[in-house]
Amino acid sequence: MGLVLVGLSHHVAPVELRERVALDPERAGALAAALGEGRAEAVCLSTCNRTELYVAAEDAIGAESRAVEALRELAAEAAAELGAVVYRLHDEAAALHLFRVAAGLDSMVPGEGEILGQVRSAFEVGSTGPVLDRLFRQALHVGKKVRSETAIAESPASVSSAAAALAQQVFGALDGREVLLIGAGKTGELAARSLASRGARIAAVASRTPERARAVAERFGAQAITLDEVSRQLATVDVLVSATGAPGLVVSAGQVAGALARRRGRPLFAIDIAVPRDLDPAIHDLEGCYLYDIDDLEAVVAESLSGRRREATRAETLALEEAERFREWRSSREVVPAIASLRARAEEIRRSELARADARLERLTDNERRAVESVTAQIVAKLLHLPTVRVKQAAATPAGAVYVDALEHLFGLGEEER
Amino acid sequence: MAELLFWPAFLAYSEAVLAYAGNVRTPGLAGRLATWGVRLGWLAQTGLLAVQAVRADGFPWSTWAGSLNLFVWLVVTAYLIWGCRPRYRLLGLAVMPLAAALLLTSRLGGGTSVGGRPRYSDLFLALHVGLVLAAFAGFTLAAGLAALYLWQERGLKRRRASVLRVRAPALATLETLTGRTIAVALPALTLGIVVGLVRLREEGGGLDALMVVTLLTWLVYGAYLLLRYELGWRGRRTAYLALVGFLLVITVRLGLPLTHFS
Numbered sequence A: 001m002g003l004v005l006v007g008l009s010h011h012v013a014p015v016e017l018r019e020r021v022a023l024d025p026e027r028a029g030a031l032a033a034a035l036g037e038g039r040a041e042a043v044c045l046s047t048c049n050r051t052e053l054y055v056a057a058e059d060a061i062g063a064e065s066r067a068v069e070a071l072r073e074l075a076a077e078a079a080a081e082l083g084a085v086v087y088r089l090h091d092e093a094a095a096l097h098l099f100r101v102a103a104g105l106d107s108m109v110p111g112e113g114e115i116l117g118q119v120r121s122a123f124e125v126g127s128t129g130p131v132l133d134r135l136f137r138q139a140l141h142v143g144k145k146v147r148s149e150t151a152i153a154e155s156p157a158s159v160s161s162a163a164a165a166l167a168q169q170v171f172g173a174l175d176g177r178e179v180l181l182i183g184a185g186k187t188g189e190l191a192a193r194s195l196a197s198r199g200a201r202i203a204a205v206a207s208r209t210p211e212r213a214r215a216v217a218e219r220f221g222a223q224a225i226t227l228d229e230v231s232r233q234l235a236t237v238d239v240l241v242s243a244t245g246a247p248g249l250v251v252s253a254g255q256v257a258g259a260l261a262r263r264r265g266r267p268l269f270a271i272d273i274a275v276p277r278d279l280d281p282a283i284h285d286l287e288g289c290y291l292y293d294i295d296d297l298e299a300v301v302a303e304s305l306s307g308r309r310r311e312a313t314r315a316e317t318l319a320l321e322e323a324e325r326f327r328e329w330r331s332s333r334e335v336v337p338a339i340a341s342l343r344a345r346a347e348e349i350r351r352s353e354l355a356r357a358d359a360r361l362e363r364l365t366d367n368e369r370r371a372v373e374s375v376t377a378q379i380v381a382k383l384l385h386l387p388t389v390r391v392k393q394a395a396a397t398p399a400g401a402v403y404v405d406a407l408e409h410l411f412g413l414g415e416e417e418r
Numbered sequence B: 001m002a003e004l005l006f007w008p009a010f011l012a013y014s015e016a017v018l019a020y021a022g023n024v025r026t027p028g029l030a031g032r033l034a035t036w037g038v039r040l041g042w043l044a045q046t047g048l049l050a051v052q053a054v055r056a057d058g059f060p061w062s063t064w065a066g067s068l069n070l071f072v073w074l075v076v077t078a079y080l081i082w083g084c085r086p087r088y089r090l091l092g093l094a095v096m097p098l099a100a101a102l103l104l105t106s107r108l109g110g111g112t113s114v115g116g117r118p119r120y121s122d123l124f125l126a127l128h129v130g131l132v133l134a135a136f137a138g139f140t141l142a143a144g145l146a147a148l149y150l151w152q153e154r155g156l157k158r159r160r161a162s163v164l165r166v167r168a169p170a171l172a173t174l175e176t177l178t179g180r181t182i183a184v185a186l187p188a189l190t191l192g193i194v195v196g197l198v199r200l201r202e203e204g205g206g207l208d209a210l211m212v213v214t215l216l217t218w219l220v221y222g223a224y225l226l227l228r229y230e231l232g233w234r235g236r237r238t239a240y241l242a243l244v245g246f247l248l249v250i251t252v253r254l255g256l257p258l259t260h261f262s
Helices: A017-020 A025-035 A059-085 A092-103 A116-123 A129-148 A157-169 A186-196 A210-221 A228-233 A253-263 A281-287 A295-332 A336-354 A366-395 A401-410 B004-024 B027-055 B064-082 B086-106 B121-156 B171-203 B209-230 B236-259
Strands: A002-009 A041-046 A048-058 A087-090 A176-181 A201-206 A224-225 A241-242 A267-273 A289-293
Touching: A002 A017, A002 A059, A002 A336, A017 A048, A017 A059, A041 A116, A041 A129, A048 A059, A048 A092, A048 A129, A059 A087, A087 A092, A092 A116, A092 A129, A092 B027, A116 A129, A129 A201, A129 A295, A157 A186, A157 A241, A157 A267, A157 A289, A157 A295, A157 B121, A157 B171, A176 A186, A176 A228, A186 A210, A186 A241, A201 A210, A201 A228, A201 A401, A210 A224, A210 A295, A210 B171, A224 A228, A224 A289, A228 A253, A253 A281, A253 B121, A267 B086, A281 A289, A281 B004, A295 A336, A295 A401, A336 A366, A336 A401, A366 A401, B004 B027, B004 B086, B027 B064, B027 B086, B064 B086, B064 B121, B064 B236, B086 B121, B121 B171, B121 B209, B121 B236, B171 B209, B171 B236, B209 B236
Parallel strands: A176 A201, A176 A241, A201 A224, A241 A267, A267 A289
Antiparallel strands: A002 A048, A002 A087, A041 A048
């Protein structure tokens, strides 16, 4: 059974084309069912960066044509553009590609975690059989392994996640930590959301326009306050996020210094993602206060991404090892029919010989007959054990087919059917 | 037998040191190898101490080098309780070189062999030496935590772009653990000192310089707890105070041969 991958991704196709062939889970399931008709298997993986159709079929060439045709139908009037961007991979190359995708090595941000869930969802709605079931389970295993054995997914890949990771470096778990958000714009909200997703509580939202403060505060279940009330809040919050459009400083070092006595040594982590800056840089010089502006956060992200790329080299090795394991598994599957025939032939001979000797065994008691059955079965099993193991091992090597042929020739397997 | 067990312990601790260093460059397998080095080394050293205890005539670690052997074991035990977690592997890089070096020093001083009959009663030695050494082991670990805190804090203050690259515990966690370790170790030191003072009174002796430094150590750590838990001191100031206390611990350890074993 051949394995085929037909697809396009952000590496080669523009977003205008990718969005045309994108599939929601329901349509991905329907297409997989259509491509998997007969004895074929199919899984459609569709994310914002790629649409890939994995098909396993006896007729690999036919399966590939059907998959390309399916993409053409999805692209509709843009079908002509597909020719230059669609890639087609076969067998081990297709498996390696999926393992790299699951590991996040094919993503824009190396090691990003979302892709693993998307691979799982595609697998769940796919029309799978033994080949794709094994392939996708192994891909999920590779994805988890890469993330646990390398540090590829540990460091933040965006300014807001860097801010949250730095806050965790100060406080540990953010559960119950209180955040004051100054500014009701999108950027600040994004940073606050990133902190909230890690357990922090957005305690208050301050803005020059009370209505906007109230709207954002409502979304977080926080208290809306005015900028004049910020000083009071500084004594209690753990994290300060500021992202206003104000032309000058919004919080001075003096304000924070004034709050320090009431903080009883508790650290304050301040994030200033506004340009021009909102928070007095001198805040960073105060004991227990850490202020990171947009440049600092971007430097952390850049370093983190270069770290991810370094880890990607190790992850590539893991993906290659798994691809090799998949190749071995597929090769060993090819000898299964020959082994099954050999065992069937041996069992048939054993039974027919026992039947021929039936008259001579008549005098035996039931227990003795069972013993003879058992002993003959054991002899057959033991005789076939080593050849079975050896031929499975050989199947994983380039000479595997020769061994299968030899086995069939020596034992005359399949001859009676001819 | 005791001497034979020294080598596996020393080699395993040394392997842990190298693996911890490797873990800073490439986290993962090296870190796990380091953890196993610590565990196996600790098992070997536990065996070494057990053999010493069985074969000795009286309290087996009454010499300076012997007490150093016990001290190393206590430090590694305290570290093993929670230090083997991936985030604390940097602490291992501070603790394990010290443990390996002190274990070697102990051997060179004869502390890993079976000693002779000690001068003092076994009960006194077990209580006084045991408690003081347990407290010192705690203070050593607290100093490692405080040093890690200062290193980590410096990275955040300098806004090092690579501050997230090395996995390390959060500042708040390090500070809490330092405080708790000292809070557990100080009562042990207090009891150890009381036992020592009772014996001193019975024998009618006076305080020597080392005893004064030990009392000073007690005062520094007492002040640490007071300032941290009552007056709300946090951060660098308390970390430095923990390190000052550790300097006094080192002074006591180094001064012992001059006053108690001369």
